[in-house]
Amino acid sequence: MSVHRIMGLETEYGISAPADPHANPVILSSQVVNAYGITVMPDRPKRLKWDYDVESPLRDARGFDMSRSDADPSQLTDDDYGLANLVLFNGARFYVDHAHPEYSSPEVTNPRDAALWDVAGDRIMEHSAAIASKLTGQLITAYKNNTDGKGVSYGTHENYQVDRATAFTSLVRYLTPFFVTRCVFAGAGRVGRGQEGLFPGFQISQRADFFEAEVGLETTLRRPIINTRDEPHADPSKYRRLHVIIGDANMSQRATYLKMGVTSLVLSMIEDNFLDFDLTLFDPVSAMHQVSHDYNFEKVLGLQSGKTITALEIQHMYIEKALEYVATKGIHDEMTLDVLGHWSRQISALGSNKMSLISEVDWITKLAVLEGYRHRDHSQWDDPRLAAVDIQFSDLRGDKGLARVMQSKGRMETMFTDLEVSNAVKHPPADTRAYFRGMCMRTFTNEIAAASWDSVIFDLDPELPLTRIATVDARKGTKSLTEQFFKPGCSAQDLVSAVESQ
Amino acid sequence: MSERESIQRQPQRQDQESDEVGVVTNKAAQTFDVSDLLDEIDTVLEENAEEFVKSFVQKGGQ
Numbered sequence: 001m002s003v004h005r006i007m008g009l010e011t012e013y014g015i016s017a018p019a020d021p022h023a024n025p026v027i028l029s030s031q032v033v034n035a036y037g038i039t040v041m042p043d044r045p046k047r048l049k050w051d052y053d054v055e056s057p058l059r060d061a062r063g064f065d066m067s068r069s070d071a072d073p074s075q076l077t078d079d080d081y082g083l084a085n086l087v088l089f090n091g092a093r094f095y096v097d098h099a100h101p102e103y104s105s106p107e108v109t110n111p112r113d114a115a116l117w118d119v120a121g122d123r124i125m126e127h128s129a130a131i132a133s134k135l136t137g138q139l140i141t142a143y144k145n146n147t148d149g150k151g152v153s154y155g156t157h158e159n160y161q162v163d164r165a166t167a168f169t170s171l172v173r174y175l176t177p178f179f180v181t182r183c184v185f186a187g188a189g190r191v192g193r194g195q196e197g198l199f200p201g202f203q204i205s206q207r208a209d210f211f212e213a214e215v216g217l218e219t220t221l222r223r224p225i226i227n228t229r230d231e232p233h234a235d236p237s238k239y240r241r242l243h244v245i246i247g248d249a250n251m252s253q254r255a256t257y258l259k260m261g262v263t264s265l266v267l268s269m270i271e272d273n274f275l276d277f278d279l280t281l282f283d284p285v286s287a288m289h290q291v292s293h294d295y296n297f298e299k300v301l302g303l304q305s306g307k308t309i310t311a312l313e314i315q316h317m318y319i320e321k322a323l324e325y326v327a328t329k330g331i332h333d334e335m336t337l338d339v340l341g342h343w344s345r346q347i348s349a350l351g352s353n354k355m356s357l358i359s360e361v362d363w364i365t366k367l368a369v370l371e372g373y374r375h376r377d378h379s380q381w382d383d384p385r386l387a388a389v390d391i392q393f394s395d396l397r398g399d400k401g402l403a404r405v406m407q408s409k410g411r412m413e414t415m416f417t418d419l420e421v422s423n424a425v426k427h428p429p430a431d432t433r434a435y436f437r438g439m440c441m442r443t444f445t446n447e448i449a450a451a452s453w454d455s456v457i458f459d460l461d462p463e464l465p466l467t468r469i470a471t472v473d474a475r476k477g478t479k480s481l482t483e484q485f486f487k488p489g490c491s492a493q494d495l496v497s498a499v500e501s502q
Numbered sequence: 503m504s505e506r507e508s509i510q511r512q513p514q515r516q517d518q519e520s521d522e523v524g525v526v527t528n529k530a531a532q533t534f535d536v537s538d539l540l541d542e543i544d545t546v547l548e549e550n551a552e553e554f555v556k557s558f559v560q561k562g563g564q
Contacts (some may be wrong), residue, residue: 012563021557099561149555219564245564363539369543372536387552389543391558400546411539 002268002336003261004110006161006234006432006474008482009118011249012100012154013125014143014394025099026083028140029131032101033084033094036124039294041086043445050085050093051452051468087451089442090120090427091434094128099221100154101125101142106434107453110335111261113429115253116416122422125395144249145188146206149387151196152212156221156249160242160264161234161474163271171242172215172226174270177279178226178263178318179246180288180301181311183208183344186259188248189363189372189380191390191411193293200381201293202370204363206248208292214231214284216497219245225284233369233453234474251403253415254360256344261339265322274325279314280304295367297350315347357411365406366393436477439485444492458496467496 003451016159017023037044091106103121107191108114122144129142140200147153162171187204191197195209203209216224229243230236244263250256270274281287282302291311292301300308322340326329349356357364370386379386395401398408406412416424428438433454439457440448449466453474460466471477485495548554 014558014560016558018554018557021559025561077562091521098563100563148558148560152560154560157564181540220562270531339554372540374541376537384552384555385547387555388548391555392548402543402546405546406539409542425541 002331002333003264003266004333004335005264006109007111007114007260008100008105008107008159009114009121009256009260009262010104010155010157010159011118011121011144012097012102012156012295013396014145014148014154015101015129016141016143017101017138018141019138021082023138023175026096029096029101030084031136032125032128032132032142033086033096033138035135036094036128037084037086038135039131040127040354040439041089041445042089044086049450050087050095051450051455053458055146061333068220087437087441087448088124089438090117090425091429091438091441092117092121092312092434094121094124098154101128106180106428106438107432108434109431109475111257111259111264111339112335112415113498114260115256116420116424117429118372118396119421122396122408123425124206129396137415142396143391143394144251144396145391147197147210148191149190149192149390153195153207153223155245155264156270157219158244158247158260158263159211159246160267161232162240162242162267164236164238164239164240165436166271170273174275174278175266176214176284177226177281177314178266178282178285181291181314182246182259182263183248183292183363184311184315184344184350185262185361186247186250186255187292187361187363188250188255188394189366189370189390190292191387200365202381203292204293204295204459205292207246207428208288211246211285211288211308213463218479225288227408235472248362250362250396250405251401252360252362252412254413255362257415258339258342258346261335263337264341265325265336269321269325275321275323277317278303279309279317291413295363297354300481312347313353316325317343319347337482346366359411362393362403365403366390369393369402418472430479431475433471433477435479436471436482440492441496443486443490458492460493460496467500469499 009338015025015028017028029075030263088094093104095102101126105117105121108117123141129140129209133140133170144154146156183205188206190203190206193201193203211223213222213224215226215228216222217228223245225246226244227245232241249261282304287301297312300310310499346357354364355368358368369389373386393402398404403412407414437451437456447458447460448456450457454471458470461466
């Protein structure tokens, strides 16, 4: 009944070798992931596998399995053996997905930790690109964004553990208007409109133009506002893992925190059957595009009821319900009230003085810089310098990335100290199964054959079969439950014997 | 780090632009001086913007 729930973020990064525009991105991606592995985890098992047995990307939440022959090849993500794959000491997965390096954060229990382990991923990505650049002798750069502006998009996906008892139809009904308008506080800004960027101008969201369906299983084409993938990585009778693909990659730490926190709060209200309004949009996909393009908040959206409403009014209605929710349920949780306070303040500011959010909302920071250049240089929206600002905003290098530079100069707010971030790079959260996974990887590196979200597989003896330790419950495997297994003097065999005897 | 100035102005016409270099207004009551920020960004921005943008090509992801 708050912003707390099991959650996590997966980010596909843009990757580039500026001196070699035709470099193969699959190879570049493998190079950066492997470079990190070689340098930071030199003792890791050389062919660490991901335990794919329990993954089923073709299972649809609406209750059927898509047959493999009907699927587009890009959906068969569990067949990509041989690509670089690391399970990190902080419990994250760092690997190659399609033609991008991807960081899948460790599971966390709250939006602040989600944002912290997300920033850790950015540092890991930055560091990997730097090491790979040295090792290959060519500069490799990485970007936390979602499009190349020429027709291609890649994702920043959120995952939320939701009660299985909540009807999927409720999720669709109450999440759609929220997701269609969420970019007003969570968007990262984009120069260019249309999937290929053929139309000059600015828009709030990197991803919006790439969405073409209301509900669906696909993630690489016909992208849906509500994704129905049903791989819970948990007890399927109790939990669903809601997989959200509409979000932009955020450089603002506050934006990541609020994106995750507000969505979690909205999910709580849906789980508790607290929402009763009818905000069903007449055409959610068109509405999503319009909201993104309408960065001066001048347009209205049509509801199926025939009424019209603005994007900010839709967000206001969710905020009013959330205020009622915390009052009615007597919620005093500090983080929940903090998330609600910021969300409410930002939506109000968007309606009256949006540029005042320059230091905390990515698209407004980006717009301020772009408008600054437009005024100073008298440029039009199709000036390549503006597109360069857009791309370089998300460059992960501390000395070259525009957002990173603005953060170091105090022009963009941050939530975490360098020390907190470097701890999150090295250590897992203490309160989920990521702790067990990360500590196994650090402590018993050479004895792990494979790992996944819900298992760690030990190879204790070449003469004997592998031992699979299941980690089905994301709230177990915590520090308080398992830290005794990682003390000096404890062996992997001790751990396995203790777990097997339970 | 330079101070940001908050100047209350009369509400402006839609999309009215300021004549002052580096000052951003957009139907807002406040102005934000980004001119020093632009100077900083100028020093790190990729030099050949057109080349840089043209060569930034990605493959589709999820």
